[in-house]
Amino acid sequence: MAHLDPPITDRNRDVRYRPSDQEFTWLARSTSAIDDFLEACEIDIGKYASLKGSIRAAAKNHLDLGVPVQEQHGDRVKVVMNAVLYAHPWLRTYERSWPAMLYLHRYLKLRVRMKTSRKTQPPPYRRKQSSSRLSSPVLSHSDALVPDRTATPPQPEPHIPAPDLVSGKEPVRQFLQLASPSLEAYIDAFVMLGIRDQASLQGFLSWPPNARVQWLNEENGILRMTRLEVGSFLLHCENTVRRSVM
Numbered sequence: 001m002a003h004l005d006p007p008i009t010d011r012n013r014d015v016r017y018r019p020s021d022q023e024f025t026w027l028a029r030s031t032s033a034i035d036d037f038l039e040a041c042e043i044d045i046g047k048y049a050s051l052k053g054s055i056r057a058a059a060k061n062h063l064d065l066g067v068p069v070q071e072q073h074g075d076r077v078k079v080v081m082n083a084v085l086y087a088h089p090w091l092r093t094y095e096r097s098w099p100a101m102l103y104l105h106r107y108l109k110l111r112v113r114m115k116t117s118r119k120t121q122p123p124p125y126r127r128k129q130s131s132s133r134l135s136s137p138v139l140s141h142s143d144a145l146v147p148d149r150t151a152t153p154p155q156p157e158p159h160i161p162a163p164d165l166v167s168g169k170e171p172v173r174q175f176l177q178l179a180s181p182s183l184e185a186y187i188d189a190f191v192m193l194g195i196r197d198q199a200s201l202q203g204f205l206s207w208p209p210n211a212r213v214q215w216l217n218e219e220n221g222i223l224r225m226t227r228l229e230v231g232s233f234l235l236h237c238e239n240t241v242r243r244s245v246m
Helices: 021-027 033-039 045-062 074-087 089-093 094-118 169-177 184-194 196-204 209-222 227-245
Strands: 009-012 013-015
Touching: 009 021, 009 169, 021 094, 021 209, 033 045, 045 074, 074 089, 074 094, 089 094, 094 184, 169 184, 184 209, 196 227, 209 227
Parallel strands: none
Antiparallel strands: 009 013
């Protein structure tokens, strides 16, 4: 976790100074959740969630969503920041309103990745005529301790427990939360790669286990899961499939 100095009084108000350039760059590029960092900076998670909504709305009105902050027109970025500061005056206690700028960087970077990603949703699984192994896969089929089901008859689509919200990404979030350890931090990356709702999640779980392993090996450059997290995710997929057919 990045180290921050305690607030310093400046012009009769407490100011939480901006992270160093190196820390800010890391936070802006990271695809993981940063809730612990925000709490360390005394930023209420609820307020930050509301702030994110305001930034997304302002960015859609004034910015090119397929371009990172540093390539945007400076005046338009100022318009966005001024609008957000007006709606969230608590940002004034943070130097240059850096929490808002941090999320703007993270949001636009995600949009750029979405724009450049070739896959909008997991395609139907098709067995390749000639199998080819990646030179250095994140995890092999045997590493994940997943039994090969390719020789068994077709199975019904796995049933995902009915969520409170039956549309949108909430079923995906709940599925990732149930993994051990929780993988909820990767929700945005999964949505970007096409596992965006209950239908696409069920489609992914209907694939043979070795196809799920292959997909993770190919897409982990975006997901950036650790080897342990990849193994946990694959086991969670397999356990979900088993429960659905019991």
